[in-house]
Amino acid sequence: MNMDLKDKHTSHSLLHSFSFAITGMVTAVKQERNMRIHLLSSVLVILISFYFSITKMEWLFILFAIGGMFSLEMINSAIERVVDLVSPEYHLLAKQAKDLAAGAVLVFAILSILVGAVIFLPHILRLFSWG
Numbered sequence: 790m791n792m793d794l795k796d797k798h799t800s801h802s803l804l805h806s807f808s809f810a811i812t813g814m815v816t817a818v819k820q821e822r823n824m825r826i827h828l829l830s831s832v833l834v835i836l837i838s839f840y841f842s843i844t845k846m847e848w849l850f851i852l853f854a855i856g857g858m859f860s861l862e863m864i865n866s867a868i869e870r871v872v873d874l875v876s877p878e879y880h881l882l883a884k885q886a887k888d889l890a891a892g893a894v895l896v897f898a899i900l901s902i903l904v905g906a907v908i909f910l911p912h913i914l915r916l917f918s919w920g
């Protein structure tokens with residue numbers, strides 16, 4: 790990378806950096822099917838949370854689960870792209886990098902499902918008078 794190009798890449802204003810981050814979010818939603826699934830599930834979870842009038846503490850867990858899922862999914866997508874860029878051919882390290890990133894998403898997804906179950910199951914049981 791020559792010096793001019795390096796300067797160009799390092800001298801962004803805060804506003805520019807923010808707009809690149811927004812572009813990343815838009816790209817993720819446009820190009821990643823999983824992101825669209827997360828978006829739809831998040832809207833559903835938020836609606837259900839309002840319906841059950843969950844507590845402030847429960848909202849914090851739900852919001853962290855939703856935000857964490859989006860963040861991790863975007864990091865996973867970024868890792869996939871970098872791996873495809875540097876290793877378009879099959880390579881064990883490329884496989885491990887992608888599988889590890891996917892594993893990180895899975896860990897958080899399981900955690901999020903458990904958080905959802907702990908918060909919503911009592912409400913659902915009460916709704917059907919089972920609790």
Ligand SMILES: Nc1ncnc2c1ncn2[C@@H]1O[C@H](COP(=O)(O)OP(=O)(O)OP(=O)(O)O)[C@@H](O)[C@H]1O
Binds near residue numbers: 823872873883
């Ligand atoms: N260059 C590579 N070298 C070795 N294995 C790879 C390589 N690219 C992908 N793989 C393997 O194939 C799997 C699927 O890779 P792919 O890039 O299709 O991601 P994906 O999990 O389908 O992503 P998504 O469905 O989120 O778009 C990876 O988890 C990895 O095990």
